[in-house]
Amino acid sequence: MLIRILFFLAFLFLIDWYSFQAFKASFPGNFWVKLAFWSFSIIVYLFVAYTFLTFSNRGVSSPNFGRMASLLILSIIPKLIILTFLFGEDILRVSTGAFQSIAGSREGDFLPDRRKFLNQTALALAAIPFVGILHGVLIGKYRYRVIRHTLEFDDLPEEFDGFTITQISDIHSGSFDDRKKLEYGVDLINQQGSDVILFTGDLVNNRSEEMEPWIETFKKLHAPLGKYSILGNHDYGDYMSWPSQEAKAANLQHLFQIQEELGFKLLRNESVQIQKGNSSIDLIGVENWGKGFAQYGDLAKAAANLTKESFKILMSHDPSHFDEEVKSFAHHIHLTLSGHTHGMQFGIEIPGFIKWSPASLRYPKWAGLYEELGRYLHVNRGFGFLAFPGRVGIWPEITVLELRRK
Structure with missing residues (x-):
């Protein structure tokens, strides 16, 4: 050394x-x-x-x-x-x-x-x-930006016309160092007034205890039709040494308890129905599945009880899952929500002119909205930060997606 x-x-x-x-x-x-x-x-x-x-x-x-x-x-x-x-x-x-x-x-x-x-x-x-x-x-690591997208679908149930989703991803609570600015970001999420809040993984860097100082802050998040979450690759504690497998398992169990305390329904290779009036849509959540990363996710298991005709939204942390499996999956998944890349926390984005980050060298779909084979993927740039304690040109993101019926 x-x-x-x-x-x-x-x-x-x-x-x-x-x-x-x-x-x-x-x-x-x-x-x-x-x-x-x-x-x-x-x-x-x-x-x-x-x-x-x-x-x-x-x-x-x-x-x-x-x-x-x-x-x-x-x-x-x-x-x-x-x-x-x-x-x-x-x-x-x-x-x-x-x-x-x-x-x-x-x-x-x-x-x-x-x-x-x-x-x-x-x-x-x-x-x-x-x-x-x-x-x-x-400044940049707390320079929260709200990004809005409106998506139209032929088969969206009528009662979900105008349904709104706020997506956040990659909180990485072990990196925060400014409570006041973090509380501003949480307030900004609530100000969007969306029907649901969906969190697409990486609550911590490694240890569940990293979230403990911020529990009261994130408990303030609210959405009338619920808050749902999945696990990201960092949530499993795979990137550090543990004294035993039992200690690692206990850490993950503690993380599950924190998710519950925060008011999030954690989806682990399973689905739930979101009801609105007499209609419903299916929300699927898989564990982490990434090309070159751990593949704990089981999409077939998560969608096993769903009909092919239902409207489906998938939460999957790593966007490589979309190209490798989701877009060719037997069920038509209308919208996939991912995070993971952070846009490398470094790049240049001028709407209509340039969009580049070193993340593009690893991930063809690294930030923003993509459409392929009639299926949408949105990759959130992340709410927090990891390793490099800053963001240059790729700002922390709060995404608001509005679903409309064609």
């Missing part, structure tokens, strides 16, 4: 040393700029070393890991932009110097000086992600 830490710190130092050249060229002789640069870098080195030397079995869910992730991202991404400019500039300098040498220029001109304008441009561009990441850590 120690050798790996030293190699990683050496890698960070090389990035710092190379990017420092832009600061030297832009602020020649300025002692305070140099002091600020290396002071910040040393703080990052020390915190990285401390975090790995005290690494707990909570892994990426531990608070120290999140703080380290923030410092690393805040430090490395802007410097990578600087490195891109410096590398390009060095290629130009070497090429120019070699040409001058061949052309017989006088000694000392082989490598021209660094161009101050290019270095200042690199610093200015690097400042953009630096400010963005800082905003994401301090």
